[in-house]
Structure formats: C-alpha cells, structure tokens
Amino acid sequence: MAAARTRLFFLWPFAFCGLIHTDMLAAPPPEELRRAFADIRSDDVPHNCEHATEWLLKYRDELKEDLLAELYRTDRQGRDAILHVLFNTESFQPDERFLRFVFARLAEEDRYVKSNMIFKDPLDRLAWSGAHWEAWRFADDHFQLFEPYVKTEIGTTESAFVLWGAAWLAKRRGILGEYAPLFTPEVLRRAAANLKQDQVRYNASRAVRLFLLLGDQSIPTLREVSATGDKQAAMLAKATIDALGGKRKGFGYLVAKLDLTQVLFGPPVSEPDWLSEAAEPYISNERPYP
Numbered sequence: 001m002a003a004a005r006t007r008l009f010f011l012w013p014f015a016f017c018g019l020i021h022t023d024m025l026a027a028p029p030p031e032e033l034r035r036a037f038a039d040i041r042s043d044d045v046p047h048n049c050e051h052a053t054e055w056l057l058k059y060r061d062e063l064k065e066d067l068l069a070e071l072y073r074t075d076r077q078g079r080d081a082i083l084h085v086l087f088n089t090e091s092f093q094p095d096e097r098f099l100r101f102v103f104a105r106l107a108e109e110d111r112y113v114k115s116n117m118i119f120k121d122p123l124d125r126l127a128w129s130g131a132h133w134e135a136w137r138f139a140d141d142h143f144q145l146f147e148p149y150v151k152t153e154i155g156t157t158e159s160a161f162v163l164w165g166a167a168w169l170a171k172r173r174g175i176l177g178e179y180a181p182l183f184t185p186e187v188l189r190r191a192a193a194n195l196k197q198d199q200v201r202y203n204a205s206r207a208v209r210l211f212l213l214l215g216d217q218s219i220p221t222l223r224e225v226s227a228t229g230d231k232q233a234a235m236l237a238k239a240t241i242d243a244l245g246g247k248r249k250g251f252g253y254l255v256a257k258l259d260l261t262q263v264l265f266g267p268p269v270s271e272p273d274w275l276s277e278a279a280e281p282y283i284s285n286e287r288p289y290p
Contacts, residue, residue: 061089212243
C-alpha cells in the first residue's frame with residue numbers, strides 16, 4: 001500500500017503538467033496569427049480558410065480579444081470563420097456590439113457565405129451548417145443577453161428566417177405565449193410577403209413554419225393572402241389554413257412544395273406515417289390547391 005502511494009505521488013506532477021499543457025496553451029506567435037487572419041479571407045485557395053479556422057479553434061481561449069477585433073474588419077468569409085470560433089468558445093462573453101452584429105448576420109442568411117465555403121469536406125456535414133444557424137444555438141446559450149434583441153428584431157426585420165427563428169426559439173424555451181403578441185398583424189404581413197413567387201430559397205418554407213407555430217393567430221393574415229393575385233402565395237395560404245384546421249391534404253400540399261421539418265438545432269422533426277400519401281398528389285406537378 002505504501003509503495004502504491006509512493007507511485008501515485010511521483011505520477012501526480014506529470015498528470016498536473018498534462019492538464020496545464022491541454023487546457024492552458026501559450027498564445028501563438030504574432031506572425032502565425034497574422035497568417036491565420038489572412039487565410040480565413042476569401043481568396044479561392046482550397047482549404048486555407050478551413051485549416052486556419054481549425055488552428056484558431058485550437059487557441060480560441062487565448063485569442064478571444066484578437067478574434068473580436070478582427071471580426072469587425074475582415075471580409076464576409078473571415079467574419080463567418082471567426083463567428084464559428086467565438087460561438088464555440090465557452091469563455092467568450094458577448095457585448096452589445098457583438099449582439100447587434102450577429103443579428104445583422106442572421107438576416108443575410110447564406111446570400112454571401114454558404115456553409116461549404118469554409119469547411120470544404122467536413123466529415124459530418126451537419127457539424128457546421130453556417131454562421132446564421134450556429135448563431136441560434138449561441139443565442140439559446142446566452143438567452144438573457146440575446147432576448148431584448150430578439151424581441152426588437154421581431155418588430156423590425158423583413159427576414160422570414162429571423163421571424164421563424166425567434167418563434168421557434170421561444171417555443172423551445174416554453175415562452176411562445178409571451179412572444180405571441182409581438183407577432184402583430186403588421187409583422188405577419190411582412191412574413192406573408194415571403195410566400196410569393198420570388199425565387200428566394202426557403203423563405204416561403206420559413207414563413208409557413210412561423211404560421212404553423214403561431215396557430216390560429218395566423219389565420220386572418222393567411223385569409224388576406226389567399227385572396228391576393230399571387231398564385232403561389234394564395235395556394236400556400238389556403239393550404240396552411242387547412243393544415244391549421246387539421247386537414248391532411250393541407251399538410252400534404254405544404255410538404256410537397258416546402259421544407260417543414262427543419263429545426264434550428266436539436267433532434268429532427270418526426271413525420272407522421274400518413275404524410276407521404278397526403279403529399280403524393282402534389283409532388284412533381286403543378287396541380288393547384290385544393
């Protein structure tokens with residue numbers, strides 16, 4: 001027994017040094033940091049942004065302040081690389097400027113930086129889906145800081161992605177009833193504008209998801225839209241009203257034309273067994289609804 005205690009005594013310093021080496025990395029040389037900040041910018045060099053981002057992740061705790069300063073002066077690709085690093089740095093505490101910056105990035109979605117522009121060949125393609133998606137999990141982790149900005153955005157944004165994201169996050173946290181009054185008829189009309197045939201990817205899907213989350217509160221706005229001249233908007237509005245009323249054909253039309261299963265993060269939505277059959281009449285054709 002004494003011999004065992006002796007061995008543990010001599011092993012302890014090595015274990016302690018191992019912890020220091022793992023968790024307390026020394027700050028990297030300035031020239032390596034400058035190189036990483038250059039490589040995360042858009043320059044069409046394969047994998048250089050990916051490799052630089054992985055390097056920055058390694059030193060993220062030591063480089064928080066440098067990353068934050070560089071965030072506001074780099075290009076869009078560099079911005080998303082830095083956001084990815086900061087979103088995955090537990091010790092990083094966002095300030096007001098950062099919070100406002102994130103909401104400006106959310107409304108942009110993937111118009112300039114797509115998810116595969118930084119990580120070219122990720123082993124897990126769901127591991128990084130874009131800064132505008134990662135931001136919501138970060139907002140959930142820092143909800144008390146983000147909440148005032150979330151509420152403000154509901155009243156001002158034109159983005160269906162932000163409106164749906166705000167409602168989805170409120171639903172997840174069990175406070176959608178508190179948020180529902182913020183989705184005024186004016187806000188819902190802004191959301192409904194995304195139902196039109198406008199060649200903007202996924203915006204109609206996000207608007208319909210929002211209306212389904214809000215339930216009967218959405219019906220007056222959807223009735224307005226169903227009487228408009230835009231064919232796509234009118235049919236989507238009619239189908240959403242029917243879906244809110246529990247009609248399977250309404251859900252069938254919606255899932256044939258849109259993506260209703262997407263979530264901000266967490267487990268995927270489970271589809272009922274009857275949904276495929278309900279969608280079949282509307283898949284790969286322009287059959288009007290109903």
